[in-house]
Amino acid sequence: MLASVLAGTAVAAATGAAGYQSMAPTGQWYGRTFTGNSASRRQIALTYDDGPNDPHTLRLLEVLAKHDVLATFFLIGRYVQQRPDIAREVIRSGHILGNHTFTHPLLIFKNDAEIRKELQQCRQSLLDAVGGHSNFFRPPFGGRRPGTLRIARDMGLEPIMWNVTGYDWNAPPAAVIEGKISNRMRGGDVILLHDGGHKQMGADRSQTVLASDHLISRYKAEGYEFVTVPKMMEKV
Numbered sequence: 058m059l060a061s062v063l064a065g066t067a068v069a070a071a072t073g074a075a076g077y078q079s080m081a082p083t084g085q086w087y088g089r090t091f092t093g094n095s096a097s098r099r100q101i102a103l104t105y106d107d108g109p110n111d112p113h114t115l116r117l118l119e120v121l122a123k124h125d126v127l128a129t130f131f132l133i134g135r136y137v138q139q140r141p142d143i144a145r146e147v148i149r150s151g152h153i154l155g156n157h158t159f160t161h162p163l164l165i166f167k168n169d170a171e172i173r174k175e176l177q178q179c180r181q182s183l184l185d186a187v188g189g190h191s192n193f194f195r196p197p198f199g200g201r202r203p204g205t206l207r208i209a210r211d212m213g214l215e216p217i218m219w220n221v222t223g224y225d226w227n228a229p230p231a232a233v234i235e236g237k238i239s240n241r242m243r244g245g246d247v248i249l250l251h252d253g254g255h256k257q258m259g260a261d262r263s264q265t266v267l268a269s270d271h272l273i274s275r276y277k278a279e280g281y282e283f284v285t286v287p288k289m290m291e292k293v
Contacts (some may be wrong), residue, residue, distance in 0.1 A: 059153050060169075064210060074169040076252070079165050079200060079201060079202055079282050080165075080198065080199050080200055081199070082199050082218045082219050082220060082222070082249070083218065083220050085268045086180050087201055087203045087205075087206060088201075088203060088206035088207070088216070089206075090201075090206070090216040090217065090218045091215065091216070091218065091247070092216050092218045092219060092220045092247060093221075093246045093289075094218040094245045094289050095245045096245065096291065097131055097222070097244070097284075097289050098202055098243075098244035098245050099247040099280060099281055099282055100244065100245060100281065100282050100283075100284050100288075100289055101126075101184065101242070101243055101244070101245075101246055101248060101276060101281050101282070101283050101284070102126075102129060102246070102247045102248065102283070102284055102285060102286050102288075102289045103121075103126070103128040103129070103248050103250065103269065103273075103283060104128065104129045104130070104131065104195075104219060104247055104248060104249055104250065104286065105117065105128060105129070105130050105131070105156075105250050105251060105252040105253075105265075106130075106131045106157055106195065106249065106250070106252070106253070107131075107157065107161070107251050107252065107253035107254055107255050107260070108130055108132055108133070108136065108143070108252040109130075109132060109137060109140045109143035109144050109147065109252075109253065110116045110136065110143075110252050110253030110254070110258060110259065110260055110262060111140055111143065111258060111259060113249075113252055113253070113260070113261070113262035113263060113265070113266055114130075114143050114146075114252045114253065115143060115146065116263070117252050117262070117265070117266050117269060118146060118147065118150050118152075118184040120171065120266055120269055120270045120273070121150070121152070121269070121273075122150060123211065123270075124270075124274070124277065124283075126273055126283040127151050127152055127153070127283070127284070127285050127288075128149050128153075128283070128285065129152065129153040129154075129155060129193065129217075129285050129286040129287075130152055130154055130252065131154075131155040131157035131193070131194075131195040131217075132144060132147075132154055132156075132179070132182075132183065133157050133158065133159070133160070133161050133179070133253070133255060134153070134156075134157075134158065134159035134160070134175075134178050134179030134180075134181075134182035134183070135159055135160055135182070136253060136258060137179070137182040137183060137185075137186050137187075138182050139186075139258060140258070141185070141186035141187070144183070144187055145186060145187050148187045152185060152223060152285070153191050153193065153269075153285045153286060153287060154175055154187065154190060155190075155191055155192065155193035155194060155195055155217065155286075156179045156180055156190065156191075156193055156194045156195070156214060156236070157179065157181070157194075157195050157197060157289065158175040158176060158178075158179050158196075158197055159174075159175050159176075159178035159179045159182065160175065161218055161255035161259050162175060162197060163197060163198050164196050164197065164200050164201055164202070164205045165200040165201065165202050165205070168238070169204055169208060170289050172204065172205055172208050173208050173212070176194065176208065176209060176214065177212070178211055180212075185186055191287070192213050192214055192215050193214065193215055193217050193286060194209045194214035194215065194216055194217065195216070195217050196216070196264065198220075199256065200205045201216070217247070217286055218247070219246075219247040219248065219249035220241075220246055220247055220269045221238055221241040221242055221246045221247070221248050221249070222238075222241075222248070222249040222250075223235075223237050223238045223248065223249065223250050223265070224237050224266060225251050225262070225264065225268070226251050226254070228260075228261050228262070228263075228264055228265075229264065230264055231264045231265075231267040231268040231271065232268075233262060233271075234250070234265060234268035235268050235271055235272055235275075238268075238272060239275075242276075244281065245289070247286065247289070250265050250268075250269065251265060252265065252266075273286040
C-alpha cells in the first residue's frame with residue numbers, strides 16, 4: 058500500500074514538474090533556450106512582446122531613441138499584417154524583430170503542423186512587411202514542449218525566453234512594473250515587457266512606456282548598457 062502511494066506521489070510530482078517546465082521561462086528540460094547571460098553582468102536586454110501596437114509601439118520607439126537604446130521586439134504576425142508601417146518603423150529605428158507566432162496561441166496544446174503554420178505565417182508577415190526577419194522566436198506565454206523547440210530549430214529559429222519580467226500584461230502602474238524588474242535584476246538579464254496585447258490591437262501600454270523610460274534612466278546612470286538579444290548572445 059505504501060509503495061503504491063509513494064509511486065502515485067512520484068508520478069504526480071513528475072507531472073507537476075513537467076508542466077512547470079513547459080511554462081517556466083528559465084526551464085531547460087525541453088530544450089536549450091536563451092534566458093540571459095551571466096557573463097554580461099553590465100548588460101541588459103530589453104524585449105517587448107505582442108506588437109506592433111497602435112499607438113504605444115511608436116511611443117516606445119520615441120523613448121528608446123531618446124536614450125539611444127536598441128531593443129528586441131517579438132511581433133505577432135496578424136498585427137504585422139494590420140500595421141506593417143509600425144513594423145517598418147521598428148526596423149528603421151535599428152531594433153531587432155523576432156517571431157511571436159501569427160495568432161499567439163499556447164503552443165503546448167498545438168500539434169506539429171499547427172505550430173509550423175503559426176511560425177511560417179508570422180515569418181511571411183514579417184517578410185511582406187519589412188523584407189526580412191531575424192532568426193529569433195519566442196513562444197507565446199512561454200509555453201513550449203520538445204516538439205515546439207524542435208520545429209522552431211528546424212525552421213532556423215533560435216528560441217529566446219527571459220529571466221526577469223515586469224508582469225505588465227495587465228497594465229499595472231509604471232512604479233509596479235519598475236519594482237518587479239528592480240527586485241530581480243542582477244545584470245546579464247533578458248527583460249520581458251509588452252508593447253501590445255495578444256487579444257486585440259490598441260492595448261493600453263502607456264505604463265510600460267513610462268516604466269521603460271524610468272528604468273533606462275536609472276540603470277544607465279548606474280553604468281549598465283542596454284543591448285539587443287543578439288548583442289548579448291555574442292558573449293555566450
